[in-house]
Amino acid sequence: MPWTLPEPMLTDAVRSPALPASSAAEPKWDGFRAALSVDDGQVVLRSRRGTQMAPAFPEVVAGAAQLPDATALDGELIVWDTGGRLAFEQLQNRLHRRGPAALQAAAQQPAHFVAFDVLRLAGTTTLTWPYSRRRAALEKLFREHQLTAPWALCPSTTDPDTVREWLTSWTAAGLEGVVFKRLDSPYRPSVKGWLKYKVRETTEAIVGAVIGPPTAPRTLLLGRYDTAGHFQYTGRTTTLPQTVGRTVAALLTPAEAGHPWTGWSFSAGWGSRETLDVTLVRPELVVEVGVDVARDGSGRWRHPARWHRMRPDLFPGDVTLFGSPG
Template sequence: MTWTLPEPMLSTPTPRPDLPPGMAGEPKWDGYRALLSIDAGRVELRSRRGTDLRAAFPEILTGAAQLRDGTAFDGELVVWEEGRLAFERLQQRTQRRGAGAARAAGEWSAHFVAFDLLLLNGNDTTSWPYRRRRTALESVFSARRLTAPWTLCPSTTDQDVVNEWLTWAAIGMEGVVYKRLTEPYRPGARSWLKYKPRETTEAILGAITGTLAAPRTVLLARYDTSGNLQYVGRTTTLAAATSASIAPLLTRSSGEHPWTGWTFSAGWGSRETLDVTLVQPDVVGEVGVDVARDSAGRWRHPVRWHRPRPDLSPTDVPHLEPR
């Protein structure tokens, strides 16, 4: 009887960066969560939602030859490009198959960053406490002398190390995950803690979803260094009171808008396009964002609207800076 990959253990946000007592911290990678096993000679590679990723990442399957049969990892698939984690390359790779996937593996090779051990020598280790699983995971890497595409995720109980990791936003680290040292691996449970640094900044209102009288979300913009108005991200759904406060500031675009003819995706990897209304790009807002950005400098995750900034003009807003 073969072993079956469990559901991944999950995290819940925490507002504080402090390392909680009795927990270890690990960097949060800007990649795709994945679980991998090799059992009875069969390799499995699945996403957090159960999607089979084997065809898209042939180099991971080839790399499984380094592992002993009866081994399973939980971890993150990442692509490293020009000194940073390149999520957009990783996303492009998930659509490739066959010869296209093989070419992409050569151009944008992926690594599997292992942060948990679920199966060892055919024995299920999910009931073990984190501390024991972590020691065993390190032993697998040292005993097998694993090389690319395998990478061992760092782990620490030192707050100074956590503080250093939180300065790595420029290379694509999204924050820190905290795991209780005595806790087993609990499939589907949100028992880990996730801290993601956020910053407050400004952006220009370029378009909305919903109606001018009741905007639902705001599409945000910044000028690039050439003076072109570029899309940088979209807010989360606005609360009713927030929507009502923004509506009087909006003016439907008259004449040619810099975004005329553009289409906007509903989200990363989505084929759904948004129904938007272009507005005069003369209103500035204060927003809260996390550190995840693509190579063009756009915010990858939904943005939190804070308040209008009538004291600022669009020229006061920071320029869009590619990473």
């Protein structure tokens, strides 16, 4: 029976950066979660949503020749800019490139695969191993095979002082936060068994409608599902740069009959009676925005949310429920 990549193990947000007991910490990179496997020379590079990304990252596919056969890794795809910062937008722009365009991007904006877990090693499935054993095996893999770019070994520590240093010194380079993993924990697909502390005060929501031309929207209307499964309006973004609007538009799908917001009207602002002219879209694209603490009585954001980035790697079901503090 052919071996297939498992679903990724997931994280649950925490408010404290303190390292829990009997746990290790790893940096949370500003990139795309990815899993990679190599079997008989066939390389699978899969996003968290199950999308095959290998055609967009030929340098990673070529680098898989450094790995032993029948090996699979979990990690993060990242791109560095010339200033030594993580460049999420450059990484995002590479997702839809293929063929010569992908090869050109690989030469100009090479991606790295930051490995933080090993799921299979030379034919042996490692999912039931505790994190401490998987980590030791991952370090041995890098050491014995002398892995070089595009491979990078994610740091791991059990020292609280090192965690504090990461959160104070590495954030300038684009570090998102830290992930905590119990040393005795196996790899549990689809389970929120790891903890994540985020430095940036951002949150996710789902695009339900846009203002402006559908080919280059100027503002996004955002929603979240509530506990009953209803798609609730939670707020709108500030005005998007034109380049962002065009990029977002490429990932939006026109609404079908029965959109949850059909017949709704949206106010132009807090306390305003002016309504907005909006275009409904299928509620499937997740975006990350910065919001403040101001809420109305229903829990909606009173002020426009600051655009941060798209999150095509997330499902709508990954987004915090409407009315929750996150």
